[in-house]
Amino acid sequence: MTAFWEAWQQLPSSISPYLFDFGVFKLHWYGLMYVAAFATVLALVFWRQKRAEIDLKRDLIWKYAEYGIAGILIGGRLGYILFYDLSYYLAHPLQIIWPFANGQLVGIAGMSFHGGVIGILIASWMYCRKYKIDLWKLARIFVPAMPLGHMMGRIGNFLNGELWGRETTSNIGMYFPADRSELLRHPSQLYEAVGEGLIVFLVLWSLRSKIKDGKTMLGLYFILYSIARFIIEFFREPDAHLGLLWFQLSMGQLLSIAMLVAGFVLIAYAHKKK
DSSP states (O other): OOHHHHHHHHHGGGOOOOEEEEESSSSEHHHHHHHHHHHHHHHHHHHHTTSSSSOHHHHHHHHHHHHHHHHHHHHHHHHHHHHHHHHHHHHHGGGGTTTTTEEEOOOOOOOHHHHHHHHHHHHHHHHHHHHHHOHHHHHHHHGGHHHHHHHHHHHHHTTTOOSSSSSOOOOTOOOOOOOTTTTOOOHHHHHIIIIIIIIOOOOOOHHTTTTHHHHHHHHHHHHHHHHHHHHTTTBBBOOTTTOOOGGOHHHHHHHHHHHHHHOOOOOOOOHHHO
């Protein structure tokens, strides 16, 4: 059993963050997991369409995918800048879109889940306005599948060896090569993949036919995700340049509280309309 835990703790050291490395050009697993996340969500939506669970035409689903992907990427990036490191990017605005580091193409680092949520909400509103589709109908169609995509994003964080957890003495801890402290840390990326991704997905997916109102579906997603994220943040290492903020909470926890409130407001609004 000791050998198992030793192998477990050293697992990140055996994983390359790159699918392949050609020197100047490197393809990160993290980027590939984003592609897998989008593909999975679309596959689940098309599966529902095939079973006649939804009545959105195939071409409109593809159109929404374009809006949604753009909203998540742009919103996630701008959210990271606004919520996590605004002063740095105000001083170095080119770094917002600059994909090179030390002469190598490394991609654009720094994405915020909460920024991505805001981005996809704005993109969804724009899409619905252009194609004359009810926003809450769209939420009822896509929201049940979205947490599974988020799970893949967190697995991407783990494969990329980033966003590790706080120090621990438990056997479940891991050593992350990029962590210069060489401490045993919680694999919080995997906690998030299960808690914020898989568990939330299983709940919403099982309720997809029972919840007919998009406001309730979206509100429930906000609530479940926020609770999971708030709890797991106690195991995740706070951002070094931010640390803990009000009431010794992390930025992720503060944003999750706002998202939690938004979820309850949406559900209350839905029931008031009924």
